[in-house]
Amino acid sequence: MSSKTRNDALSGSLTLLVLKTLALGEMHGYAVASRIQQMSSDLLRVEEGSLYPALHRMEQDGWIASRWGLTESNRKARFYTLTKTGQQQLEQEMESWRRITLGVSLVLDAV
Amino acid sequence: MGFLNRLKTTLFAQDEVRRRAEEEAEFHLAMRTEEYLNQGMTEAEARQKARLSFGNVLSQQEQAGDTDMLAGLEGTMRDVRVGYRRLRRSPLFLVSSVLLLAIGLGVNAAVFSVLDTLFLRSLPFPAADRLVVLNEIRQGKNSNSNPKRIADWRSRVSGFEIVASSYGESMQLREREGNRPVNVVRVVGDWLGLLGAPMIEGRRFTDDELRGGKVAILTAKYRSLARVGDTIRLGADAYQVIGVVDNSAALGEDRHVLTPIAADLLDGPRKAGYLPVVARLKQGVSIAAAEAEASSVAEQLGREFPDSDRGTRVRIVRAQEAWSEDAREPALYIQGAAALLLLITLVNLAGLLAARAMERKKEDTVRLFLGAGRWHLIRLHLVESALLVGFGCGAAMLLAPWALALLQANYGDDFAPIKNAAIDVRVFGFLMLTGVLSTLLFASVMAWQSSREKDVRGQSQFQLRNLLIVSEAALGMVLLAAAFQLVRDFNALRFSPLGFKEQGLLSARAYLSWSTDEKELRAAIQQGMEKTAALPGVSGVAIVDRLPLEGESQDGPVFIQGLPEKTPETVGLRMASNQYFGLMGIPLLAGQLPTDDSAVLVNEAFAKRYLDNNAIGRNVSGDGKSWKRVAGVVASVRYSSKQALPRPEIFYSERTQYWPMLTFVIQTSQPAAALSPTLRKLWAEINADADFKGVSSMETRIDEIVVQPRRQRDIIVIFGVVALLLVVAGVYGIMASEMMRRRREMGIRIAIGASRSDIIGIALSRALVLGVAASALGSLLIVLVLKQWVDSLSTGCGVAAILAGILLAGFVPAWRGSRADPMVALRQD
Incomplete structure (x- = not known):
């Protein structure tokens, strides 16, 4: 239940997190989830149920591309990479995210 | 770009997308399981935890497909598959509800086909809408006519095109091997012309032959009795066979032969009354106009023949109405009972579906959470209900001919037209209409139930089910009271002292x-x-x-x-x-x-x-x-x-x-x-x-002799018993789930000293409230609608039966609840 509350705050930023993670290089969905968790020092957990729909949506929007490939353990997996449009999108989203967080923290610190 | 991609996906790549989602999910689960295994969990634990953290794989797959642009057809097809899977997951529910629907709908389809034949469909004769029956009323009572007066109606009322009549007689056909009883239709006037019965062979009676001629026409079904041109002996007289006519001319399947009425009866007294007067109106003549004209003719006749015709009044009614009049009362009984039974079935199913919707609340919440729209959920309910009703209708179509055959076997002798009833397109249409209405009912119940997402364990959700169960029990009570009334009526008719002895x-x-x-x-x-x-x-x-x-x-x-x-x-x-x-x-x-x-x-x-x-x-x-x-x-x-x-x-x-x-x-x-x-x-x-x-x-x-009221009683009693069983099942369901929900509460009560009988008492008082509410509602219905037929003693019996049923249904879950170990109950959740 408690992960749910975290997720709520996260849901708007899922696209941003995924784009940012994929900027590190080509990886499969599971790796994306683990990476986010790892990079956030376990503070953020991506609900798998929303990850794959998000990946799918982003691919259709042309921000990421995907192909079937094999993992180190020889499993078949879908690998995602950032496209050029995705790169631009990432920059845009990072910009707007920074603006928002800056705004929010200004408000929070104002008291 | 995104738009085009989505369109492409929707149009061409649905399966591809779905397969991909499945494979990705599989991969993800495998990886997660591995991770948990590495953390030292057992394989079963790891798999379960992976699955849990992933959420419902099914929803994943659906979610992946949810990128449709053309949400319409493809989406509905998917919903159908999902709905079917959901139903298949609870086979007991599926089978029992389809069976319930099949009984409710099948019986109603059969009853509808009978009513349709009797009252709605026009008679199978040419110009059937102009076919009327002229009732002669003497001393305030419909009475029959005689050949002389029929001749007067024919010659004096200009609004009639044809006036004719017939009566049935059983006679002995003398054959070489001995006598054979046959049913003879004696016709007066151009009976065959009136009904427009097609000749299969030979010709109709001539005007001359209609005045007592010794000629006969066989009905098609019995044409093997003789050949056209042969002479047959009916009773003492010889008749020449001049033709074969379609069976509709005899207004029944069991009539063998038609002959003109005997000459001496044609000249019989005007006082005699044994012939119904059937007429065809001229084109454009209204019933009212014909009745006005016939009334003034009746006055004339009254002056001319004061002995026999004075005070005769005339009423003209559509033949269809007149011929189905005797069937009206039994039809009303059966139709009413069948409709009540269907209503009870539907309400019962709605209750079951509401319970399902509540159980599935979690699943639906997940769907909502994953971004499924509210409308999508409603559509799922709609599709699931439609599937259920569709199966039910299909089963009903299989059951209906059987139920119809039963009705025909019971009532066919008394109301001949019933034999023509069939499960046809119109019945199918009726089923479809009922089906659509039930689907809407079910879907709205489910949607209502699952849309109340707050208050996951609160009281309010039970209110709809309570309402359903109370109305179901009330309807059941009405049916039971009617059954008691018919049983009492029949006993009064058959078993209370009749004023004569039967023994020996x-x-x-x-x-x-x-x-x-x-x-x-x-x-x-x-x-x-x-x-x-x-x-x-x-x-x-x-x-x-x-x-x-x-x-x-x-x-x-x-x-x-x-x-x-x-x-x-x-x-x-x-x-x-x-x-x-x-x-x-x-x-x-x-x-x-x-x-x-x-x-x-x-x-x-x-x-x-x-x-x-x-x-x-x-x-x-x-x-x-x-x-x-x-x-x-x-x-x-x-x-x-x-x-x-x-x-x-x-x-x-x-x-x-x-x-x-x-x-x-x-x-x-x-x-x-x-x-x-x-x-x-x-x-x-x-x-x-x-x-x-x-x-x-x-x-x-x-x-x-009393077989008719007995049949009526039997049918309503069967309906009443079925209704009682449905109510008992419904109450059992609601009480069992309520006791389940209140297990913790009961555990606490027992822990702080409540005795087992206290627990039973609490649960039973709940059932009693349902029962009393249902009885009150049912009694109100009886007073408002059925007061004429159902008296207060029968109402009381109905109340007693339904209360007993409800308390019995409530007792089992109550007893089980009181047996629960408080420690186990408290440890739950």
Whole structure:
């Protein structure tokens, strides 16, 4: 239940997190989830149920591309990479995210 | 770009997308499981935890497909698959609800096809909408006509195109091997033209032949009886076969042959009343116009023939209406009960579905969370309901012919048109309509239930189910009360003292033709009595026109000496030999049995109604000229199963009344089967044209006579029992889930000292509240709608039955709840 509350705050930023993670290089969905968790020092957990729909949506929007490939353990997996449009999108989203967080923290610190 | 991609995906790549989602999910689960395994979990634990953290794989897949642009067809198809999977996951629910629907819908489809045939569909004749029946009303009562008056209607009422009539008669067809009973339709006027019955071979009757000609037309079904051109012998006369006609001409499947009415009957008295008047209106003539014209003709006739025609009024009704009139009451009963049963079934199912929707709340919440729109959820409910109802309708179509056959077997003899009923396109349409309505009902119940997402374990969710169960139980109570009423009515009709005895008596029937001449009839009666009395083991014989409860014989208003006018109502003009009263144990209350034909008996109802209970020695007369003296008064016995009270009756001697449908009452210790062959042979000797109907014990015969109310009772009782079972099941369901929900509470109560009986009491009081609410609602329904038919005792019985059922249904979960170990209950969640 408690992960749910975290997720709520996260849901708007899922696209941003995924784009940012994929900027590190080509990886499969599971790796994306683990990476986010790892990079956030376990503070953020991506609900798998929303990850794959998000990946799918982003691919259709042309921000990421995907192909079937094999993992180190020889499993078949879908690998995602950032496209050029995705790169631009990432920059845009990072910009707007920074603006928002800056705004929010200004408000929070104002008291 | 995104738009085009999505369009492409929707149009071409649905399966591809779905497969990909599945494979990705599989990969992800495998990785996650591995991770947990590395953390030291067992494989089962790891797999379960991975699955849990992933959420519902199913929803994932759907979610992946949710990128449709053309959400319509593809989406619906997917919903159908999802809905089907959801249903398949609970096979018990699927099977039981489809079965429920099949019964409810199937029975209603069969009833609808019967009602459709009887009341809605036009008759299978050309210009059926112009076919009317002219009712002659005398003394406020519909009465039949005779050939002379029919001829007058034909020649004087210009609004009629054709006026005709027919009556049925059973006769003996003489064949080389012996006699064969056949049903003959005697026609008056252009009956075949009126019904537009197509000739299959040969020709119709000519005008000349219709005046008593000895010619016959076979119905198609029995054309093998003779060839066109042959001569057949019906009774004493020879008839030339001139054609074969479609069966519709006979208004029944069991009629063999049609002949014109006999010449002497054509010239019979204007007072006779045995023919219905059927007419076809001229094009453009309204019923009201024809009725106005016929009424003024009736006045003319009244002036011309004051003896027979004075005071006759006329009413014209559509033939369809007139011919289905007798069926109206049983049809109303069955239709009402079937509709109630369907309603109960639907409400019961709605309750089950509401419960399902509640159980699936978690799943739906996940769907909502994953971004499924509310509308999508509603669509899922709609599709699932439609699937369920679709299966139900399919099963109902299989069941309906069977139910129809049952109805036809039970009622076909009484209401011939029912035999034409079939499960056809119209019935299918009815089923579809009912199906769509039920689907909407179910879907809205489910949507209502699952859309109340707050308050996951709160009370409010149970309110809808409570409402459903209370209305279901109320409807069930109405049906039960009606069933009790019919059982009581029937018992009053059949088993409470009827005023006559049945034991040790047989009844034998020999029906002679209505054209039998009077002398021949008297001889047949006398010989029948004497020869039967002479048989070994027979200690008494009587003759009567009709047995008690069997219905009307002859009736009419009579003159009573000292009173200026005829009696305002018709009284029964019965025929019975003196022995009848002694054998049947019908007591003579005053006076004595008539010693000659100038005296008659009256029943107590007659003496009270017209003679101030002082009947002996008074004189009565049918025509005001020849008078009969009242010799004695006998106790009243009900003459009809339809009328609650006996009517005034006069009993004439068997030597003075003309009634060729002879019923003999025989006192003997022998069983019916032993006497039957002897009597059959005896009647072949007495009168070769007699239609001997066999011998049966008096009990069996009376049972046969009251078979109609018995069938009505049986059908409603079956419906009532089914309704009770449905209600019990419904209440059990709601109580069981409620006890489940309140387990913790009950655990606490037990832990702080409540006794087991306290727990049972708490649970039962809940069931009692449901029961009382249902009883109140049901009683209100009865008072508002059925007050005429269902009295307060039956209502009380219905209340008692439904309360008992509900308490019983509530007791099992209550008892189980009280057995629960408080520690286990508290440890839950």
